[in-house]
Amino acid sequence: xxxxxxxxxxxxxxxxxxxxxxxxxxxxxxxxxxxxxxxxxxxxxxxxxxxxxxxxxxxxxxxxxxxxxxxxxxxxxxxxxxxxxxxxxxxxxxxxxxxxxxxxxxxxxxxxxxxxxxxxxxxxxxxxxxxxxxxxxxxxxxxxxxxxxxxxxxxxxxxxxxxxxxxxxxxxxxxxxxxxxxx
Amino acid sequence: xxxxxxxxxxxxxxxxxxxxxxxxxxxxxxxxxxxxxxxxxxxxxxxxxxxxxxxxxxxxxxxxxxxxxxxxxxxxxxxxxxxxxxxxxxxxxxxxxxxxxxxxxxxxxxxxxxxxxxxxxxxxxxxxxxxxxxxxxxxxxxxxxxxxxxxxxxxxxxxxxxxxxxxxxxxxxxxxxxxxxxxxxxxxxxxxxxxxxxxxxxxxxxxxxxxxxxxxxxxxxxxxxxxxxxxxxxxxxxxxxxxxxxxxxxxxxxxxxxxxxxxxxxxxxxxxx
Numbered sequence: 001x002x003x004x005x006x007x008x009x010x011x012x013x014x015x016x017x018x019x020x021x022x023x024x025x026x027x028x029x030x031x032x033x034x035x036x037x038x039x040x041x042x043x044x045x046x047x048x049x050x051x052x053x054x055x056x057x058x059x060x061x062x063x064x065x066x067x068x069x070x071x072x073x074x075x076x077x078x079x080x081x082x083x084x085x086x087x088x089x090x091x092x093x094x095x096x097x098x099x100x101x102x103x104x105x106x107x108x109x110x111x112x113x114x115x116x117x118x119x120x121x122x123x124x125x126x127x128x129x130x131x132x133x134x135x136x137x138x139x140x141x142x143x144x145x146x147x148x149x150x151x152x153x154x155x156x157x158x159x160x161x162x163x164x165x166x167x168x169x170x171x172x173x174x175x176x177x178x179x180x181x182x183x
Numbered sequence: 184x185x186x187x188x189x190x191x192x193x194x195x196x197x198x199x200x201x202x203x204x205x206x207x208x209x210x211x212x213x214x215x216x217x218x219x220x221x222x223x224x225x226x227x228x229x230x231x232x233x234x235x236x237x238x239x240x241x242x243x244x245x246x247x248x249x250x251x252x253x254x255x256x257x258x259x260x261x262x263x264x265x266x267x268x269x270x271x272x273x274x275x276x277x278x279x280x281x282x283x284x285x286x287x288x289x290x291x292x293x294x295x296x297x298x299x300x301x302x303x304x305x306x307x308x309x310x311x312x313x314x315x316x317x318x319x320x321x322x323x324x325x326x327x328x329x330x331x332x333x334x335x336x337x338x339x340x341x342x343x344x345x346x347x348x349x350x351x352x353x354x355x356x357x358x359x360x361x362x363x364x365x366x367x368x369x370x371x372x373x374x375x376x377x378x379x380x381x382x383x384x385x386x387x388x389x390x391x392x393x394x395x396x397x398x399x400x401x402x403x404x405x406x407x408x409x410x411x412x413x414x415x416x417x418x419x420x421x422x423x424x425x426x427x428x429x430x431x432x433x434x435x436x437x438x439x440x441x442x443x444x445x446x447x448x449x450x451x452x453x454x455x456x
Contacts, residue, residue, distance in 0.1 A: 030252055034244055034249070035243045036238050036240075038242050038243070039237060052248050056252045059256060060252075060255055060256060073213050074230055077230070081233075081234075147233065153201075168193070168198070175197050175233065179228055179229070182232055
């Protein structure tokens with residue numbers, strides 16, 4: 001996590017500053033998390049302009065409802081990424097009503113997104129290939145389906161034709177692999 | 184402790200971090216985390232892993248989005264003490280100045296119009312008075328001109344009478360009733376015109392109830408030639424009615440307007456050719 005940022009605060013400082021509604025908090029929040037959140041949003045909402053709208057809505061919602069965040073219940077990013085994912089899903093659900101035929105499947109979407117965008121991976125993240133190899137394909141597809149695509153594990157079980165218990169196990173194993181990899 | 188381990192391994196904590204739990208499960212996980220440090224530690228591990236995974240998959244949004252998002256936070260900010268500089272001070276200053284300018288402009292424009300109006304009204308009244316004066320002057324001049332013209336034309340006639348050789352001058356003398364009276368009559372048998380000369384008249388002034396009447400004796404019969412007044416102010420010659428022939432002229436004092444036949448008792452002057 002040695003990414004260079006314009007403004008970076010520790011999570012405790014950031015939370016305190018956000019509570020005080022300081023300007024620097026808004027800037028730090030954006031600089032620290034916009035790319036991660038945008039990565040999640042972009043894999044759900046494929047249209048770049050729409051994805052940016054969702055990112056904006058996400059920050060507005062984070063800022064306005066920050067009082068409802070409690071550090072006791074989890075990390076800031078977990079809370080924020082759920083907001084981002086839910087707004088992104090709301091966006092495609094309202095849009096998918098109009099053009100369901102344009103739905104793509106998950107792997108294709110994730111891959112095509114990565115191809116479409118100049119996802120400028122940082123040099124220190126060259127290990128991404130290693131990371132991909134760390135996760136087995138069936139682990140990665142389930143993890144991405146739930147984490148990036150906003151599927152519930154029940155929907156993912158349906159989509160992939162796999163029993164619920166297996167889904168849960170694979171999710172856990174995938175995350176354990178990630179934990180090992182990042183540690 | 185076995186229960187905790189089983190709980191952790193059930194996969195519910197992963198689903199919790201992925202936001203894929205019901206409200207009930209959510210509260211349960213939070214209660215467990217509060218109660219058991221091991222659960223909390225496991226949750227934290229999962230959260231960190233997912234956060235880093237998201238970071239690995241991060242996509243930088245376009246550069247201009249940063250300002251857009253931060254501005255939208257500014258507008259959503261209830262307590263904006265840190266953002267007061269966002270308010271454009273120029274805009275704040277310009278508007279009132281413009282308003283002042285504009286209202287001042289209209290104020291001065293109105294004042295100028297009002298002054299112009301007053302000046303115009305005064306000038307108009309002056310012009311009106313001058314016009315009236317001029318009109319009165321013109322009228323009096325015309326009147327005077329008319330009088331001069333009348334006088335000139337009368338004098339012309341008088342001179343014409345004197346210069347015309349066909350005119351015969353006859354000085355009528357007073358009768359016994361008024362021996363002092365006299366009146367000159369000029370008669371042109373050719374032009375049939377008759378004039379009397381008031382400048383050389385010597386007649387007592389008549390009152391308002393009476394007028395003098397001039398008669399011509401034609402073949403022994405009196406013919407009226409009109410009436411006239413005598414007073415000291417009159418100096419002109421007066422043209423009377425024409426007669427082609429006359430043996431004598433006489434003047435009688437008659438009731439105002441004249442009589443069809445002369446009142447012989449009131450004969451003032453008489454003259455014969």
